[in-house]
Amino acid sequence: MAEVRGRDTWTEELASLIEDSGVRYGGDSPPTSFEVHAPQSESGESLKEQALGFVMAWCEILMELGRGFRDILRQNLINEDSYVVRKFGGPCSKVSKRLRFLNDFLPEDRDPFHAWSVVFFVFILALAAISVDPNREAVAPVVKVRQHPPSASRVLLPDGRYMAYHEQGVLADTARFSLVAPHSFLSSRLAGLPGVKASLLEEYGIRLVTYDLPGFGESDPHPNRNLNSSAMDVLHLVNAVNVTDKFWILCHSSGCIHAWASLRYIPEKIAGAAMLAPMINPYDPHMTKEEMKRTWEKWLPRRKMMYSLARRFPKLLSFFYRKSFLPEQHDEIDKLLSVSPGKKDKLVTEEPEFEEFWQRDVEESVRQGNIRPFIEEAVLQVSNWGFDIKELHVQKKCQTRGILLWLKSMYSQAGCELAGFLGLKHIWQGLDDRVVPPSMMEYIERVLPEAVIHKLPNEGHFSYFYLCDQCHRQIFTTLFGTPQGPVERQEETATAFEEEDKEEVLQVPV
Incomplete structure (x- = not known):
């Protein structure tokens, strides 16, 4: 009986372990044979569950291992006495304080550490996806960047640098008016007034002098340039090329920051300014909140990021600029400048004539292969200029030091000066401009009420400046009035009239 009970107990225990797995025994006698009935689906599910359990177990082990490493780092490396904290704690704290302004962009209920970790991870993934995009070359035709032989005239500046013009x-010696034009970002001396006809310049008697900024085109780089040195470069250039009278300064877009500097530092040499879509510092503290808001909302996120990096971390621009501006192939203008052109600008930039002009200008601007001038x-565009635009506002200043001078200025203007x-300051602004938004023009209009503003409906950033004969004629007529030709032509005509009068006198019978 005991043996039977043992066999029964052993059988019952085995059956309870395998939970009716399909093993059958005959009666109470010892099992001499058995059959296994294991459905395929049940076997597959069991293996899946085992694999899942195995993976989960390993995940738990790795999590515990990670917690262990974290505790070790906290106890040995991230305490106040550790070498890492003593060596890198100060710099990391400074960087953290400089980046703290970014927390204003997060919702109040988000932990900055977790949120920015996710943002940084997603940014890296997006950057990697853009870098390996297989369809990038298929979107636009490939145009190789060409190397051109030197073609500029150059003058030697007092500090030993050469400036190309x-x-x-x-x-x-026959110019009635002299125009000096600094170029804008990603441009060169070849821009000037794009597509202006030589016959139109001769009709108005204009001499147009354009030059390369330091490090662009064929001009030597400046070791420590600012807007003051930029104005001095213009002064040395006009003296070297024999501009004896006052000259007009012509600028477009970001090139106007150098025009503003010239108006501020060498006003006695300038007769007037012609500015098309003039750039101002987007961080100008004198802009109202509404003006600043309407300025920034017109720009693409990439352009906003570039301005932010230029203001706070300019060294990081090297990576983006080297990839964008110094490739072996041309890219589309909206990608190079990070802009979204309006309707009229898009039509203009798609013209073959514009593309050819733009490509040649870009090739000249990057000919030195140096990214530093672009940075x-x-x-310069977003930093402290050293002056405010409102300082150019025409106003009376009287000597009021001392009570007597103050009382005198109350009743007399003898001690006052402008x-x-x-x-003159003429400004042309396209109302559909998305590179230099009209809000910048409104700010200029507010702080310089004497400036003459020409608002251009439906015009963009390039449409009124590039390859537009009618636009160029309108600009010259506004600045100089009726065309009178070169000075020499008028003198020759007067001399011819005098000679005719003499001949008539000689022919009169005595």
Whole structure:
């Protein structure tokens, strides 16, 4: 009986372990044979569950291992006495304080550490996806960047640098008006007034002098340039190329920051300014909140990021600029400048004539293969200029030091003088401009009420400046009035009339 009970107990225990797995025994006699009935689906599910349990167990082990490493790091490396904290704690704290302004963009209920970790991870993934995009070359035709032989005239500046320049129009000794034009970002001396006809310049007697900024085109780089040195470069250039009278300064877009500097530092040499879509510092503290908001909302996120990096971490621009501006192939203009052109700008930039002009200008601007001038230019746009645009406002300043001088100024203007830029300031602004938004023009109009503002409906950033004969004629007519030709032509005509009068006198019978 005991043996039977043992066999029964052993059988019952085995059956309870395998839970009716399909093993059958005959009666109470010892099992001499058995059959296994194991459905395929049940076997597959069991294996899946085992694999899942195995993976979960390993995950738990790794999590515990990670917690262990974290505790070790906290106890040995991230305490106040550790070498890592003593070595890198100060710099990390400074960087953290400088980046703290980014927390304002997060919702109040989000932990900055967790949120920015996710943002950084997603940014890296997006950057990697953009870098390996297989369809990028298929979107636009491939145009190789060409190398051109030197073609500029150059002058030696007092500090030993050479500045490259280009002349158009009439000669120096016959010019009725002289125009000096600094170029904008990602451009060169070849831009000037894009597509202006030589016959139009001669009709108005204009001599147009354009030059390369330091490090662009064929101009030598400046070791420590700012807007003051930029104005001095213009002064040395006009003296070297024999501009004896006052000259007009012509600028477009970001090139106008150098025009603003010239109006501020060498106003006695300038007759007036012609500015098309003039750039101002987007961080100008004198802009109202509404003006600043309407300025920034017009820009693409990439352009906003570039301005932010230029202001706070300019060294990081090297990676983006080197990839964008110094490739072996041209890219589309909206990608190079991080802009979204309006309707009219899009039509203009798609014209073959514009593409050819733009490509040649870009090729000239990057001919030195150095990214530093571009970074310097971006930093100049968003940093402290050393002056405010409102300082150019024409106003009376009287000597009021002392009670007697103050009382005298109350009743007499003898001790007063005009301050600011006294010449003419003409500004043309396209109302559909998405590179330099109209809100910048409104700010200029507010702080410089004497400036003449020409608002251009439906015009964009490029449409009124590039390859537009009618636009160029309108600009010259606004600045100079009726065309009178070169000075020499008028003198020759007067001399011819005098000779005719003499001949008539000689022919009269005595």
